[in-house]
Amino acid sequence: MRRVLLILLWVLSGAAQGEQPTGGYCIGSMCFALFETKSDFEGAQDVCSQHRGNLMTVRSSVAHDTLSLLLGNTTGQHWIGLHLPKGCPDLSKELRGYQWVTTDTSSNFYNWAKASTFACPPSTPLCITVSKHNNFQWQEDLCERLTDGFLCEFAFLDGRCQGIQNTDVFYTTPFGFRVEDAVSLPPGSVAEHRDGNKQGCASGQWIGAPWSCEIQRGGCEHRCTVDPENRPVCYCQPGFTVNPANGLTCEPAIDDPCVKLRCAHACYKYSDTFLCTCHEGFVLAENKTSCVDLNECSDERQCQENQKCINTQGWFKCVCQDGYRLKGGTCVDVDEFEWAPWRHLCNNNTGDPKSHCGREECEAECDPNNKYQCCCPDGYLLDEYKDHSVCTDIDECEFDADCEQHCENSFGSYECFCDPGFTLVDEIYCEISGTIGVTEKVTVVTVAPTHRPSGVSVGGFVGIIICTVFLTLLAVFFIHHILCGKGKTDSPESPEAHGLHQVTTDTTT
Known part of the structure; x- marks a missing residue:
């Protein structure tokens, strides 16, 4: 059973936070998901990778039918996983020199639109989009262009579960979309019955809830905790109690026994009594009623290579280290020296260039040719939004x-x-x-000083001093000359007029 839960946890961990699909479909050992989010080709592939998949490959008529089904109610262009690595399209070849993101160059199905009118070689790489309005034909487009969405595919060779027959049930897949009346489900899927019961798929079998609290709250409607015997137990918000029939859902409590305990967060029923418990990311204090934050970052295994752990109140998050960015689900080094606007300050060893901010938040300076490559000063964290990226000061005192x-x-x-x-x-x-x-x-000191250095060099300062001294002496000489001239013009009378006589010296002997 422990191995089953570990597999289920590993699969569910692939469901990335952030962008979520708006629809999907599973058949055989494959699932396909529709994302209706504007993105360029590289960004779309990154989202698929974060969900443990890749952009959809349409190499058979069955895959084409699935694509048509998913895009049947959409408008606009959507990326699939076909791109031209380099050079110009070659119309003499079936794939025209293109290849799938899985590096395959073979295909049993082709649906090309008319040849593109892009200059050869194109200014930027070419990729393929499809849309309903042109009958889902493969249309060449610039990979850097933002389309209306994209399609991802996910393979699961082992551990799939068969759909539960003769019952009204919805399935939530680990890839973020819901399906109904499925024949085959990937491991990590959750089956939700109309009566509130839930089951999780792991290693080809359905496990009844509550299961491990680390996996979708154990299947509980509100929250999950573990009792003194380390078994998962569901609990509800104040004023509600767990339904005794299914142990998962919450219903109003007539006389809430948790009120008397004065628990900081919540309480749950254990045997014939009630005990206090804490929400995820907290642990019960010694007084058995208060809750204290659990520093998950004290465990160095929380994050992957080239990532750092940031502890937050009740939780933690893994982010790429300075000088790295998320690509394909992993953090890869960013070569700031090649493209950064401040490249004269960049040295691409490991880390970011020594830029300046001096505020809590600054706009990140990014590569004009790739919006996903941005630099932040040391002590700042890169936050990516849909239309821009910013550098936010890290409160080192917190973590x-x-x-x-x-x-x-x-x-x-x-x-x-x-x-x-x-x-x-x-x-x-x-x-x-x-x-x-x-x-x-x-x-x-963890960064270069946030004030900018003076723009005047040492030689400039010396020149300024010399010029200042020269001008000062010139001014003194000029004032002295004026005063002396004034003294002469104010004495028109001869020296004799004041009883003074010129004295001459007789040098004769």
């Missing part, structure tokens, strides 16, 4: 500052300081000092 006593966040950095009577040692530790009542601070 990774090493200060022994106190920490104060600053833009791109942080400060450690000690209580009165302590001295800061090695920038992070506090030792008792002989001086009481003094609080010391030190800035732990």
Whole structure:
């Protein structure tokens, strides 16, 4: 049973957060999903990869029929997984030099539209879109263009479950869409019955809820916890109690026994009594009623290679390290030196260029040819939105500052300081000092200073000083000359008029 739950957890972990499909279809050992989100070809492939799949390959008439079914009520262009790696299309070949994102170049089905009118070689790579208005023919387009959506495909060779017969049930797949009356379901699917009961698919069998709390809340309507015997148990919000018939759904409580316990978060029934419990990301304190945050980032195994863990209140998230970006479900190094607007400041070792921000949030500077390649200063985190990317200051004091006593966040950095009577040692530790009542601070430098350096060089300063001295001397000389001239014009009388006589020296002997 433990192996079954681990497989179910692994499969469900592939359901990426963020973009979710608006529809889907499963047949045999394949599932296909429709995403109606504007995206270029590379961005669409990234979303498919995050869901443990790839852009749809249409290499058979069955796949084409599935595509037609999914796009039957849509408008606009949608990407499929066919692209031209380089050069110009070759009309003499069945795939015209294109290949599928799975690197295959073979196909048993072709549905080409008229040859494109793009210049050869094209200015940017070419990819294939389909739409209902042209009968789903393969239309060449620039890969960088934003289309109205895309199609993903997912393969599951082992562990699939057969549809539950003779019952009214909806299925939620691990890829984010719901289906009805399915014949074959991938592992990680959840079957929801009309009476509220749920089952999860793992290793070819349906497991009754509640299952592991880590997997879709154990199938509980509200939340899931574990009892003292480490068994999953459902519980409900205040004022409600778990339906005793199915143990999953919530119904109004006539006399809520949890009120008397004064639990910080919630309580659940255990045997003939009730106990306090905490929401995900928290643990029960020693008093058995309060809840404290669980620092998931203390476990280095939480995140994958080239990722860092950021602890938040009640949860955590894994993000790419500075200088890396998410591509194909993994964090890959970004070569900022090749394209960054500040490339004279970039060195593509590992990490970001030393740019400046000085605020809590700044617009990220991105490659004009690839909106997914952006740089942020150290101490900032890249947040990607649909139409732009920003750099947000990381509060190091919240998750990774090493200060022994106190920490104060600053833009791109942080400060450690000690209580009165302590001295800061090695920038992070506090030792008792002989001086009481003094609080010391030190800035732990994690980025280049956020102020921009002066634009005047040392030689420029020397020139300014020389010019200033010269002008000062010139002004003094000019004023002196004026004053001397004024003295002469104010004395028109001869020296004799004042009783003064010119003295001559007789040099004769």
